[in-house]
Amino acid sequence: MFGKLREKLKKFTQTVEEKIEEEEKVVEKKTPEETEEKKGFIERLLQVEIKEKDIEDALDELELELLEADVALETVEALREKIKEKLVGRKVRVGTNKGKIIEEALREAITEILTPEKRIDLIEMIKSKEEKPFVIAFVGFNGSGKTTTIAKLAHGLKKNGLSVVIAASDTFRAGAIEQLEEHAKRVGVKVIKHSYGADPAAVAYDAIQHAKARGIDVVLIDTAGRNELNRNLMDEMKKIARVTKPDLVIFVGDSLGGNSVVEQAKQFNEAVRIDGVILTKLDADARGGAALSISHAIGAPILFVGVGQGYDDLRPFDEKWFVERIFGEE
């Protein structure tokens, strides 16, 4: 699924490697007589320093490729700086595997961008909370896949022996409650609902009370999709967060989205602090660039990625897995 991105990074490594090899040849051509007066010339002879001009062209090309992989422009620029920092001025011994050194620098740069300040082990976190229930609120833009993701996560939590109840707090979109009920029926979880037009915060509050009374482990709150520029809906979301005091706020983002996903994530993060991210539709041949951009933009870890429409199509994410997907063998 990241074949394209991998290809691009390999190409970058190759181009830079060739550049350095050209310089090596120049160094090798120098006869000992020319540098005889200098001491330790052999040492110097055996080293080539990577210069900015060696990687500039390759970086330009990589920039385009990353943009095509849906990495947002500002993230591309940050990556570019990091790669430069790691490579320029670096001395390479003649005869060593330069490809490896360059790839290592790329790997490090990407891992640094992806590594969140804080990590979350969801199951561990839920189990270690003393007072039940553990409350998770899901937020995001319209059509990003919140409701389906909640069903998948409920299914996954149940498999881990946790009991779950879902709050149907999207009381706005037509068909939202029926959709959630059908999912819940299929995965065997109860839904707490009011009618359409009801106060979303009240629905969520009821679900938490219900969970408290019955000792249920986890409450998942489904909220309406909203656009980051709509003040009223963003206020509504803040209210839900205020009333329910969620242990975790998860932003659900569409990996087919382009630069706007980053803008959405930032605005949502400003309104209610986002603790974690789930990226959906990664199976749609998405290039995975959104994963890089979102982590970079809001610093929250990506917990899962959605890779299909089935209930088992949610897989855990960590930056090592992602970097391995990019650089590892097919």
Add this chain to the structure above:
Amino acid sequence: KLGKALNSALKKLARSRTVDEATIKEVVRDIQRALIQADVNVRMVLQLTKTIEKRALEEEPPAGASKKEHIIQIVYEELTKFLGKEAKPLEIKEKPTILLTVGIQGSGKTTSVAKLARHLQKRGYKVGLVCSDTWRPGAYFQLKQLVEPLGIEVFGDPEEKDAVKLAREGVEYFKEKGVDVIIVDSAGRHKEESGLIEEMRQISEAIKPHEVILVIDGTIGQQAYNQALAFKEATPIGSIIVTKLDGSAKGGGALSAVAATGAPIKFIGVGERIDDLEAFDPKRFVSRLLGMGDI
């Protein structure tokens, strides 16, 4: 933010006395960045800016216009070339006219179908809707809730699993009822789901729509071109609706869809409410892509 950067670059250009190659290159680069940030396909951007740069270097501005104005003019011309200069309305000629909507999961098909039904109803047409989405739970109820208050009927069956059969029966049902327009809503799918793409082809064959409408999310990124192409290969796409343009998305991905399918954009979605559908205006869309107001 980028619109601002673009504007300041253009201002710089306006201030400088002579416009040389370097200044033009700089402005072209800023335009490039603006378009890429608006999610226009990267290859398209490069091609486009090459043409812009060439024209800006070679052409003399018309009398009365400054070099800056001339460059903006060139950008507009080149972008609108992709989009078609004039708005193309949806034509209802035959009775009944059958429309089929297709698109990726979550792009906004069902809401757009309801909006389109409302749009046509306001213009005096009798409309019937068919829900052939057998995948997503609640799809039939969603459509019903949206249009029943308006007195528009929905054909569907949440228990039926055969989407092709549903579509065929729904069209037959409304033909007998003598409606003017039948809109068939279909399940979301993407190009990697070959089974679903095949199902879409079969639906299209079964109901022989007058027009297949691709509904595309205004926030989509670089994958827009390939996805749109896959849809076009399965069914002939006749027009495009771009949704969710009320947010910060600039809709540049939609440009790629236009390029991939050769179909015109006819409507844009600007909100969740049933009346939030506008006829497409190429000029305004280009302003938006470049992050500038209407000019």
